Amino acid sequence: MIARIATVEAIPLRYPLPDGGYGSSRGLVPARETTLVRLETGDGAVGWGESFGPPAAVVPLVRESAALLVGTTLDAPVPFVAERLQAHYHRGNGLHASALSGVETAMWDALGRTLGVSVATLLGGRARDEVTAYASTGYVTRDRDLGLFRDMLDRHVGDLSGAKIKCGLGVREDRERAAVAREVLGPDRALMVDLNGNCTVDQARAVIRRLADLDIAWLEEPLPPDDVDGLKKLDGSPIPLATGEALHTRAPFRRLITERLVDFVQPDVAKVGGLAEARAVAELARAWNVRFSPHVWGGAVALAATLQLLGAVPDYPHTGHVPEPLWIELDRADNGLREQLLTEPFVPKGGRLAVPEGPGLGVDVDEDAVRALRVDA
Known part of the structure; x- marks a missing residue:
């Protein structure tokens, strides 16, 4: 039987850039920012995902979806994500989709690690x-x-x-x-x-x-x-x-x-x-x-x-x-x-x-580096 989801955590990260940063025709960015999603099952499998966008806005949206997952059975995330994208006030727009992206990827990663196969x-x-x-x-x-x-x-x-x-x-x-x-x-x-x-x-x-x-x-x-x-x-x-x-x-x-x-x-x-x-x-x-x-x-x-x-x-x-x-x-x-x-x-x-061959995403996240880069620690 596949394990249940025990925790889902949103982790905002920031890496400052020197010399005024760099960017595009839209302007320069002073730092690289992202939100990691860390999902852990009751059996100890850890899955990781990433959500693009400003962490101050993305983190609360990740937490909103995470609250619905804790205690549920880990499975392929398609039904859960489809329901969230179609919710009457989400409709899949903007940062709601970005937040779900990280949650969904973490679910695939944890599922692959649980089953011993790659996400591919x-x-x-x-x-x-x-x-x-x-x-x-x-x-x-x-x-x-x-x-x-x-x-x-x-x-x-x-x-x-x-x-x-x-x-x-x-x-x-x-x-x-x-x-x-x-x-x-x-x-x-x-x-x-x-x-x-x-x-x-x-x-x-x-x-x-x-x-x-x-x-x-x-x-x-x-x-x-x-x-x-x-x-x-x-x-x-x-x-x-x-x-x-x-x-x-x-x-x-x-x-x-x-x-x-x-x-x-x-x-x-x-x-x-x-x-x-x-x-x-x-x-x-x-x-x-x-x-x-x-x-x-x-x-x-x-x-x-x-x-x-x-x-x-x-x-x-x-x-x-x-x-x-x-x-x-x-x-x-x-x-x-x-x-x-x-x-x-x-x-x-x-x-x-x-393309990593190991289970899930096939990579190992350095949690010490995560702690060093997170901005709410």
Whole structure:
């Protein structure tokens, strides 16, 4: 008989950043923040999850859902999460979905550890043992100096097969940054450009025209997430379009996919409602032959969960030969929430990250590091 859930704890974490921090066209962040969820069963199995968003707002929402779980039987979390997302005052919006994401992931982790299988297996079966990583780098900093931008790329990309840079700062500066990145990467590595939704349709069109000759793998979030109709006006873009990191639940992905408004969909496991919601988006994308590349820009637990998700996503429509890899985003900036939280941090080898084979998420959280990083201790 599967154990009952004994405790569910929300743990706010903060890692301050030096030199004014870094960020995107939306602004700089002075610290990396996240909320971990620690779930323990009566049998002593511990599952971990991660919720994206400001901990001051997310923690109470995690506690609200946690109160309903204590004392219940540990099982696959889909029915519980569906009920919470559909509750009359939740409706799956915003930080409610982010909070549930951490709770849901912790449930999968604990269930996998209880049954002795990986989360990828629970999500439908392991389709791969490793995933190709691209460097998430080229962040906006206070100086916005192109020489320092180049140095950042030189330090962070290493032997990875591609890199994503931050733009959305205006056509001229976006062109300069993308041209430098293409020079650093050379002709054979993928270059992704992220505007973080900082453009109107006409501005996005102008950026697309100026970057079209640089062989951009995708242009991410060309418009704010609520401007779905605006994406129709970018139809025919010579650069593939990607979006989805700021969307919650599978529902808003329906139009993006069925109307073929973008080429890549990018749910974030720590925001969208958890692993099952992200997997549902992957299946929608597969049904309409749209590419899937989840966003991940949090801590090590979110990265582990995303690896398990990608470990269960089959190649499509390909069989023996896959023209381009299934990508995982690997944040390369200073981030103690990524580097300090696991007893064995993720390190790419040959440009790839292994999908952990152990039970649950397949990683061990360093609880001493959790205590050192938590902000309410």
